[in-house]
Amino acid sequence: MSALFAANSLxxxxxxxxxxxxxxxxxxxxxxxxxxxVFALAPLIxxxxxxxxxxxxxxxxxxxxxxxxxxxxxxxxxxxxxIQKEDLVPAAADSMLFRMAPYIACIAAFGTFMLLPFSGGxxxxxxxxxxxxxxxxxxxxxxxxxxxxxxxxxxWSLFGGMREAAQMVSYEIPLxxxxxxxxxxVGSLNLVEIAEMQTSTVFLDGWLMFNNPFTFIAFFVYxxxxxxxxxxxxxxxxxxxxxLVGGFHTEYSGMRWSFFFMAEYAAMFVVSGLASIxxxxxxxxxxxxxxxxxxxxxxxxxxxxxxxxxxxGLYLTNFYLPSFLANLFxxxxxxxxxSLLVFVQIWIRWTLPRLRIDQVMMTCLKYLIPISCVLFLGxxxxxxxxxxxxxxxxxxxxxxxxxxxxxxxxxxAQKSHDDAEEERAEQDSPVSDVKDERPAVExxxxxxxxxxGSEGSx
Amino acid sequence: xxxxxxxxxLLALTTCGGAIAVVVSQNVVRMAFWLVVALGSVAAIYFxxxxxxxxxxxxxxxxxxxxxxxxxxVMLTASGPYVKIKTSPGDMVIASGVGVLVLFLLxxxxxxxxxxxxxxxxxxxxxxxxxxxxxxxxxxxNPSSGNTARPIGLKLLGVSLEDTDPTRxxxxxxxxxxxxxxxxxxxxxxVVLIGAGYLARAKRRVPVGADAVVETLAAPVxxxxxxxxxxxxxxxxxxxxxxVISAVQVPAALLMGPLTEPxxxxxxxxxxxxxxxYLAGMESSAYQGTIGKIIMRIAVxxxxxxxxxxxxxxxxxxxxxxSGFCLLFGYFMALFTKRKQTLHDLxxxxxxxxxx
Amino acid sequence: xxxxxxxxxxxxxxxxxxxxxxxxTKRNAIGILxxxxxVLNGANINFVAFSRYTALGLDGQIVSLFVIxxxxxxxxxxxxxxxxxxxxxxxxxxxxxxELAG
Numbered sequence: 001m002s003a004l005f006a007a008n009s010l011x012x013x014x015x016x017x018x019x020x021x022x023x024x025x026x027x028x029x030x031x032x033x034x035x036x037x038v039f040a041l042a043p044l045i046x047x048x049x050x051x052x053x054x055x056x057x058x059x060x061x062x063x064x065x066x067x068x069x070x071x072x073x074x075x076x077x078x079x080x081x082x083i084q085k086e087d088l089v090p091a092a093a094d095s096m097l098f099r100m101a102p103y104i105a106c107i108a109a110f111g112t113f114m115l116l117p118f119s120g121g122x123x124x125x126x127x128x129x130x131x132x133x134x135x136x137x138x139x140x141x142x143x144x145x146x147x148x149x150x151x152x153x154x155x156w157s158l159f160g161g162m163r164e165a166a167q168m169v170s171y172e173i174p175l176x177x178x179x180x181x182x183x184x185x186v187g188s189l190n191l192v193e194i195a196e197m198q199t200s201t202v203f204l205d206g207w208l209m210f211n212n213p214f215t216f217i218a219f220f221v222y223x224x225x226x227x228x229x230x231x232x233x234x235x236x237x238x239x240x241x242x243x244l245v246g247g248f249h250t251e252y253s254g255m256r257w258s259f260f261f262m263a264e265y266a267a268m269f270v271v272s273g274l275a276s277i278x279x280x281x282x283x284x285x286x287x288x289x290x291x292x293x294x295x296x297x298x299x300x301x302x303x304x305x306x307x308x309x310x311x312x313g314l315y316l317t318n319f320y321l322p323s324f325l326a327n328l329f330x331x332x333x334x335x336x337x338x339s340l341l342v343f344v345q346i347w348i349r350w351t352l353p354r355l356r357i358d359q360v361m362m363t364c365l366k367y368l369i370p371i372s373c374v375l376f377l378g379x380x381x382x383x384x385x386x387x388x389x390x391x392x393x394x395x396x397x398x399x400x401x402x403x404x405x406x407x408x409x410x411x412x413a414q415k416s417h418d419d420a421e422e423e424r425a426e427q428d429s430p431v432s433d434v435k436d437e438r439p440a441v442e443x444x445x446x447x448x449x450x451x452x453g454s455e456g457s458x
Numbered sequence: 459x460x461x462x463x464x465x466x467x468l469l470a471l472t473t474c475g476g477a478i479a480v481v482v483s484q485n486v487v488r489m490a491f492w493l494v495v496a497l498g499s500v501a502a503i504y505f506x507x508x509x510x511x512x513x514x515x516x517x518x519x520x521x522x523x524x525x526x527x528x529x530x531x532v533m534l535t536a537s538g539p540y541v542k543i544k545t546s547p548g549d550m551v552i553a554s555g556v557g558v559l560v561l562f563l564l565x566x567x568x569x570x571x572x573x574x575x576x577x578x579x580x581x582x583x584x585x586x587x588x589x590x591x592x593x594x595x596x597x598x599x600n601p602s603s604g605n606t607a608r609p610i611g612l613k614l615l616g617v618s619l620e621d622t623d624p625t626r627x628x629x630x631x632x633x634x635x636x637x638x639x640x641x642x643x644x645x646x647x648x649v650v651l652i653g654a655g656y657l658a659r660a661k662r663r664v665p666v667g668a669d670a671v672v673e674t675l676a677a678p679v680x681x682x683x684x685x686x687x688x689x690x691x692x693x694x695x696x697x698x699x700x701x702v703i704s705a706v707q708v709p710a711a712l713l714m715g716p717l718t719e720p721x722x723x724x725x726x727x728x729x730x731x732x733x734x735x736y737l738a739g740m741e742s743s744a745y746q747g748t749i750g751k752i753i754m755r756i757a758v759x760x761x762x763x764x765x766x767x768x769x770x771x772x773x774x775x776x777x778x779x780x781s782g783f784c785l786l787f788g789y790f791m792a793l794f795t796k797r798k799q800t801l802h803d804l805x806x807x808x809x810x811x812x813x814x
Numbered sequence: 815x816x817x818x819x820x821x822x823x824x825x826x827x828x829x830x831x832x833x834x835x836x837x838x839t840k841r842n843a844i845g846i847l848x849x850x851x852x853v854l855n856g857a858n859i860n861f862v863a864f865s866r867y868t869a870l871g872l873d874g875q876i877v878s879l880f881v882i883x884x885x886x887x888x889x890x891x892x893x894x895x896x897x898x899x900x901x902x903x904x905x906x907x908x909x910x911x912x913e914l915a916g
Contacts, residue, residue: 097491129607133514139522143494146529150487158533165530169523189607388723466817470825477832477852486842493848496829500855503825507866512875512882516858519882524851524889531844531893535906545839557835564827573819577868609872610879636876643883650887657894 031124035113043265044075050346057350078258085254092153093251101151102252102259105144109263111137112270117192119283119330120298130191131183131274135176138229138270141263142168145231145238148260149248160247163357164231164238170364171235175225177372181218182208182278184379191274195282199295199405202288206405209279212386214378219279221372223341226271228360230264233349237357265342272341273334280337283330292409297326299413465506473499484544490529497521511606614640649784652801680814681746683763686798687756687810689790698750703733734775742771755813763811770806777802822863830856841907843896847889854885 048063051074055062067073089095115134117123127133142164149161185208186194200206209219228235239247246252249260276282284291301323355363476496480489497520504513574588616635707729714725740748746757746765758774760766766774781788781801788801797809829852836849858878865874900906 094485094487097488100491127510129511129514132511132518132607136514136518136522139518140498142522142526143529146526146533147487147491150529150533162530162533165526165533169526169530172522463817466821470821473825474828474832477829480848480852481832481836481839486845489845489848493851496852497855500829500859503822503859504862507822507862509862509865509875509878512858512862512878515879515882519886520851520855524886527889527893528844528847531896534897535844535900545841549839553835553838556838557831560834561827561831564830565824568820568823568827573867581869606872606875610876613872613876636880639880643880647883647887650891654890654894657891657898 031114035124036110040262042269043262044079046265046268046342046346047078047261048072048075049343050349053343053346054350057347082254082258087254087256088251090153090251094151094153097147097151098251099256101144101148102256102263103144104147105141105263106259106266108137108140108144109266109270111140113266115191116270116273117195117277117282118334119327120196120295121192121302122327122331123192126190126192129189131179131189131194131278134191134270134274135172135179138267139168139172141267144263145248145260148252149238152248152251154251156245156250157248160238160240160244160250164248167228167231167235167237167357167360167364170361171225171228171368174221174364174368174372175229177369177376178218178222178225179274179278181222181372181375181379182211182215184376185211185215185383191277191282195277195284196295196406198281198284199291199409200281200284200286200288201292201405204281204286205288206284206291207279207281207286212379212382214375214382215279218372218375218379219275221368221375222279223275223344225364225368225372226275227345227348228364230267230271230345232264232268232345234352234354235360236349236354237360240354242354268342268345269338272345273338275341276334276337283334285333294326294330295409296413296416297322298330299410300417301326303413303417462506465502469499469502469506472496473503486532487529490525490532493528494521494525497525509606511610645784648780649787652784681757681759681763682812682814683759685812687754687812688798689792691754691756692792692800692810695748695750695754695756698753699737699748700750702749703736707733734772737778738768738771738775741774742766742768751810756810757813759809759811761807761809763809766806766808770808774802774806774808777805780805819863819867822859822867826856826859826863828856829853829859832856841909843899843906843908844893846908847892847896850892851885851889854881857881 048071052062052071063071063074065071066077089098112134114124115127115130115137117126117130123130125133145164145168146161149157149159149164152158182194183189186197188194188197194208198206198208204210208215210216231238237247239249241247244250249257252260284294304323473496476492476494476499479492480496483489483492497516501513501516501521504510504516577588578584614636616637710729711721711725714721737748741751741758742765744765745752746759751757758766758771760770778788781791784801791804792798792800795804799809803809833849833852833854833856836852837846838849840846840849858881861874861878861881863874864870865872865878896906899908899911903910
């Protein structure tokens with residue numbers, strides 16, 4: 001078991017211990033299985049939440065019966081109902097594209113989970129261009145919507161698809177630019193690094209949202225644009241039921257229809273998770289003492305795993321439980337932040353009336369794009385200006401340069417690791433046999449866990 | 459069969475299959491769908507070749523951007539659903555015949571080259587490893603190489619991280635790199651943005667008598683609505699403004715120190731701000747123009763002939779940079795646009811007209 | 815059989831030829847545009863493959879980045895022209911744009 005935790009990734013472990021040839025494929029399958037099964041649950045929960053919140057906002061109770069008092073099994077009941085429905089394809093539809101479209105939307109939305117880290121190191125693909133790739137894959141969802149709109153052979157759907165195309169092509173620009181605003185401050189596109197850098201010193205001072213005035217405004221712009229990007233109200237013109245019956249999904253029924261909604265709720269969670277990583281500290285709580293202790297624990301865990309026996313040159317595989325628990329806690333923090341933002345999106349939907357299509361386009365092209373450009377420019381100039389006038393890199397109090405902070409925390413982790421080593425060595429020295437019993441694996445040849453990557457150096 | 463081989467054959471199949479399906483299908487939206495398949499597989503091939511940044515760019519720009527744009531174009535131009543413009547079979551036969559010949563030519567050329575030997579003679583080392591280890595990518599055995607994003611970014615700035623590679627001693631570091639092409643592409647994109655918007659804009663029909671209505675509206679400075687200031691008159695106004703500004707700026711700079719030394723950053727910031735306030739403030743004031751414009755008897759109005767607000771004047775002043783960035787093309791647009799507007803006029807929605 | 819440079823070059827060649835045929839036979843202006851995209855992608859595969867399998871290094875990838883960006887610009891302009899063509903002719907069939915033929 002400890003060999004599993006010693007490997008840099010699941011793929012490496014399987015390649016070493018199970019099969020060199022199929023290890024990576026097996027790891028990819030396991031990742032995909034976990035992601036789909038855990039995060040197909042997220043839409044179910046959010047659909048229930050949507051109904052419950054909308055009920056409360058409209059002074060109703062919402063679902064109350066299925067699964068006990070709060071109707072918490074309503075999502076499952078809805079799903080069961082949808083599976084039973086007939087899968088219709090209109091005679092006027094282009095049947096191949098019509099059948100294909102929901103899958104494209106769904107795959108694009110769920111594919112992004114591959115790149116979304118849930119805690120320090122808990123990510124399927126830790127890519128150096130994680131943010132870029134995530135936004136790129138998310139932008140494929142629109143293809144499914146457009147093809148659905150076009151292939152249905154209905155004018156309502158066609159209008160929905162056209163609106164979606166125009167809206168998405170426009171809204172992707174401010175989305176990308178505002179997502180780049182915190183990147184300017186951090187200097188990395190790796191989502192894990194971005195979140196790790198937001199460890200606070202005292203209270204909330206590490207969060208990029210509070211780093212400078214431009215990132216603060218950028219958060220709100222990003223959230224607005226992301227809401228529009230998930231075609232949520234008040235920007236849900238592609239499916240405006242008061243004008244277009246059902247928009248792009250007018251002709252869909254049963255499971256195919258529900259795929260679009262799974263994709264929508266998955267995308268909501270992804271953009272909210274991205275917001276919490278980019279602006280709200282990721283898996284950091286914001287309390288300096290907790291964050292720092294957790295960060296030190298995580299670094300210590302990494303050191304324990306990577307520790308090499310000086311005699312044999314093998315990886316010692318000390319599984320460090322506190323680090324695992326710290327990561328688990330980080331995941332809870334991260335998921336709650338993201339869910340809170342999803343809740344805000346639901347809240348907005350049931351509070352604000354829908355815009356008109358020309359207003360949606362005007363909001364983007366006339367206001368959001370210029371605002372995001374100004375924010376980007378400002379975020380670029382801010383450090384230069386602060387450096388010039390105040391001779392430091394930010395105006396935040398208690399500030400410590402990001403690199404120093406991480407180095408310091410890593411130093412603390414290293415020290416505690418070394419102390420533990422010494423202690424262990426002292427305990428070990430009388431009985432020399434103990435060391436040999438410690439499980440060890442061979443220095444693993446480099447194999448990446450990336451499903452899209454190749455076989456590494458072999 | 460290793461994983462790499464399996465992935466390659468799978469991706470080669472989907473890429474080529476998608477491309478052939480694009481050629482064969484007659485419905486243009488299906489063509490777009492097959493194009494998505496082909497180009498998406500190309501992105502995956504890039505990942506297989508350790509080019510993660512290029513792969514992500516391909517997904518983002520090609521699949522997520524260009525093809526959506528193409529489908530949008532299809533929707534705007536199709537007069538009914540599933541319009542098919544059939545290719546005549548004769549054309550198809552001739553084209554495929556020629557195509558297959560070209561394909562065989564290409565394949566023959568490619569396979570005739572001994573790439574191993576070519577690589578070794580290029581590197582100048584008879585025993586160079588072939589294929590060379592990937593310089594970057596998902597290459598975890600060499601952690602310092604990392605992925606391709608940073609090396610590519612530095613290369614665009616002119617710094618090469620590959621100089622540690624002994625085979626590349628000739629290409630020394632700190633060349634200009636790709637900075638100039640990068641800048642040219644940026645300007646090109648800006649020009650394309652403006653040009654595409656200009657080409658595709660809806661033809662705006664000015665209602666008959668609109669000018670007459672505007673005439674009756676009171677304006678503090680009597681302007682001649684519809685008599686637009688020409689290019690040379692405006693250039694002269696700019697020249698006068700330049701003289702006015704430097705008449706203040708140069709003595710101030712002299713007070714700060716000798717002119718031979720570069721000005722301090724604070725001085726540059728303050729003087730840019732003052733120039734901005736002068737231009738935007740004067741244009742939004744009751745004078746409706748800077749000193750140069752007053753002398754040349756021209757004034758800035760909005761599209762209805764009314765004086766402009768400070769915000770609009772500020773937007774106009776800031777967009778002057780835009781005009782300047784396109785190699786001054788924005789200024790020259792006054793020569794041929796219908797209402798003699800420059801680029802910054804178009805952006806801010808302003809006109810420059812003659813005074814009475 | 816190990817995957818080498820030749821394999822990728824052949825995939826690129828197939829894309830290139832498909833693009834050429836597409837450009838030659840399609841009468842829909844947007845179809846022609848798709849052919850151009852295929853040709854450019856065929857060339858791009860070559861660039862990236864050479865950057866992996868020869869001493870070209872990252873230069874090949876950078877050139878392919880430029881190609882991708884410029885292709886997007888080209889698509890935008892070409893689409894604007896196609897829309898203008900449609901506005902004037904009420905069709906997207908390029909064979910109808912023959913007023914200048916003597």
